[in-house]
Amino acid sequence: MSVLRQALLIAVTAVVVGFIVPAFFKPSYPVPEILGTVAPGFEEVREVFRQNYENGWDNPEAGSAFSVYQEGRKVVDLWAGYADQEAKRLWSEDTMSIIFSTTKGLGALCVAMLVDRGHLDFKKPVANYWPEFAQKGKDKITVEQLMEHEAGLAVLNEPMTFDLMNNKSAMDKVLAETEPAWEPGTAHGYHTLSIGPYVDALVRRADPKKRSIGKFFHEEVSKPFGIEAYIGVPLEQFHRVGRLVLVSASPSMTLYALRQSDFARKSILAPITGSLKLLTDTLTNCGEVCEFERLMDPDVLQNFELSSAAGIATASGIAKLFGILANGGKVDNKTLLSQGLIDEYANDRRGPTPDIVITDLMIRWKYGMDVIPQPNHKDNLFGSPGAGGQVGYADPNNKLGYGFISRYMSPMGMQFHDPRIIYLQESVLRAIEKQKR
Template structure:
């Protein structure tokens, strides 16, 4: 908690005592953006920020300007709009004037630069961090950096880092100095970037100071100090990287190797190799460092960003244009190449445009639902959390600055929280500004009058950006009361999500194995208490001779993890797969221990079933009959299913990479959180690795079974494709103890005792693979979905369910007492294995109404 809330006291983070009762907030926010105020304030309440400011323009008008927290916490000086915190623009202006050209070699302007294999380096190479000048071979002193001629000589003599080859290597410190030397050589007045930037205040009211301590007339009391995280919080990630044998620690170690590339890129150019946050040394602030030394505020950033969103044209009558020619903006923002892996910062997705601006690709940053490149934001981000972003299409200019220094390479959870983390599938402009939101969300199906509230909640999931495409169905007392489908099956192709759409439901598929095996137990072909080796003698190998069918159903059979990677070819051939499964030793030497069989359970069930079934059928063969019998469609290997229209299959949409990384980081750096589970995914000998990686066909990256070839393999533990009408229908029959609800349809179970056997409670154990999740599997494998552990509905709506839950958000739940069956499906994949608010809020509304009707019925009966 302390790491997640680096500026809250330990007592506040841990027990809620001693939290700040007063957080100063200054500025204004238009009525249409009030939610931003709450998100901004929440950053301080959570202890994520000490002092910060945010500003935004929409269509050339400033819609918010907020400053909060403290500039100087010790002296209780509040953070206001007078607190202070560009070179691509100035270079673009000089290109516009014909003094520079992006395609020209730097040596044309600066002949001495051609030394050391740099003769062919162009200005564009420099702007896009491909000039081979990211690192310096020798440490730079303050004396050398403060003398422009000495600094120019050092830079000119520095050999190309890659022998002349254009390689993307982030010029964290050096880029601005090289730009400065070029600019002062071509500018008739020999000005530098700071001289140009200082004129921005009079022209556009945008303040920028690159060497504040020698800037005449500047009140230095306006400069806010930085607040770093505690030493412990800073050291923790380094210790993890160094001590964990499963993590690549080479980048961390390189910070301590004098001749490493990282050391030469970040330490050698750092004046006097000063320890601490760069440029906080008062003496060093007298040196102009255009790559890093800018002091400004959020209003100034947003104003400049808004002009750029307007293609460099003025947004205020009487103010000059930033760019004179219409073509300048097009040239500067020209897209050159896709994401290139950076040598210095390999985990940051850099896409630099022709003029040096950074493109924020949708999939990595703000997840703009509009898939056109014109909807992506452009700008820059700074170490510690500052953000400069603009978008021409939506006419948005945005600025964020903070004195709470995290030491990250740019955007973190503070600005993400404000921008769009609450709406992972809504665009940034929609979430923050209400612009570009989807106005016409297609909703199909129907809902009974008693459950109208469900329609509003379901629709709101799309409005909030929580879902792209989804469906929900419910039965009460054997009657379908809800069948809704909304959003898009394929948003790029504008294919709407309907009752014909098929969605993979991951582990919710396991309920099919439960049902089919219960039917075979009923027929006397199987017994829960019988050893699996009775049906499958080869299974007895590797200490598995005493494993029972019940243990397999309850994830206690010791075959959750595979010792060797499974290939597509292995899994495609049932006989080859059976041999591999039989030879796999018991994970715990024969001892029944609860370990979630995420992939393997269905394959073991299938082999048992085809050995006892007179027709040697598998689960897929049996459940394919469910469509004719009960109108319930299930396909476990859709690409190999004859007659199935594959266009019905909905692709998945995931949260952006940056959101997933922020979520992951919040787990990894939390000292109160047991992260052993996560780290074990990198240990090839761990149970988690064997169950989640080895058992995943060809060790597929991304979401399992989204590879079309893999969809020809039957995997009853996760590969089910269906829709919520089919799921809810099956759930409704189970809620009726396996008896048919429709005249003429057969019963699912013939004997009354089958449901009793299936739902017997045996025990509850912690899972050794997924220790943070609460699993309770009944005798026949059904999950007991306790409200307190799963849906977390309020006490008035508190009932428990049986059923199954799948990764990403799918749910099939039923309750016998109220004869209630509920199903939820989505193509918007959240990286978790539990129900979330999208489905839980809908289920809560249904339960509330069902209980209300039950009370009314009881009153009528009693009267």
């Protein structure tokens, strides 16, 4: 038997054993009650949210929430399922969840705010603000290159641990001493976990008050703008956090992922082909921080300021935040971000190119935000996707902010590739078109 045929047989067997067979032996959960509200004209969004559960795209063993702000007004706020299935605790209006890499959008916003205020410059070297960073050939890496995952710093010198990350001086030393894995500025490679501590170190040096990323976000974003989101959740809020669950993908979702995602196919074949080495190195390097069950320990997660993966938020909080950015960045005479910087996100015309860590994923970073060109519209969507299907995006064309969070780790959870968010977004846009008519 040829090597290719053996590889295909092993891959198919892995899918059957890992996803399909367990699905037949798992207890069955009914379609959950869909709770929440929609504004007049958005009734179809509720029905689509229900259909995602009925058709197996979402998982009733877990839970999810979807929210949309239009021109500063909440028009969709839906939730369903369990916040903690083992405890039979249902998802509620104020349930928060780990938003994984959607947190990168929150960190990127903090950096952009410091640029807006003249404390940082995207075009200047990081070493201008952090001299120790210049080691190992990093002296010319700009803030822009760092934020756009072009710095070559996806893999650190030491594995990430909670103790190391909570010791900022020790963490900063590791960050400064890390050598780029590729020539900075020549390609983008997803700094999956490492971008978080780099952003924190930069913010602490550029902020006149020397605040950490979590404190800066809370004092400059969450508190003044009423955003239900944290980079480092306080212990007293932990009871609202949905318990992370790694439920198996449904057969339909698994097959969909294999058909639609080149990355999903390569991931299954990676142990055989030896591909995705940079991604494997990156995930190995993240150490115990990637042990997701540890993120359900309140003693670990409280005040854990990892702006690349450990943010906590409600769907409505994320939608409200990106809704403000989609509508010019101001609320009640308070400025979150200037129109000029928002326009830079919305008008970036470079187009997506292949990522060298998340092999061949077509993506375009702009100052730490993922920008997605829109056919027939002048402005990009911009925001940040998160593992498992989390979404936080601004749509300046339609003055919309999207927020989707879920405990179910969908295999399609990058950008708008997940069928759940695809169908929900389509229903929202249909409602907008009806409004225009």
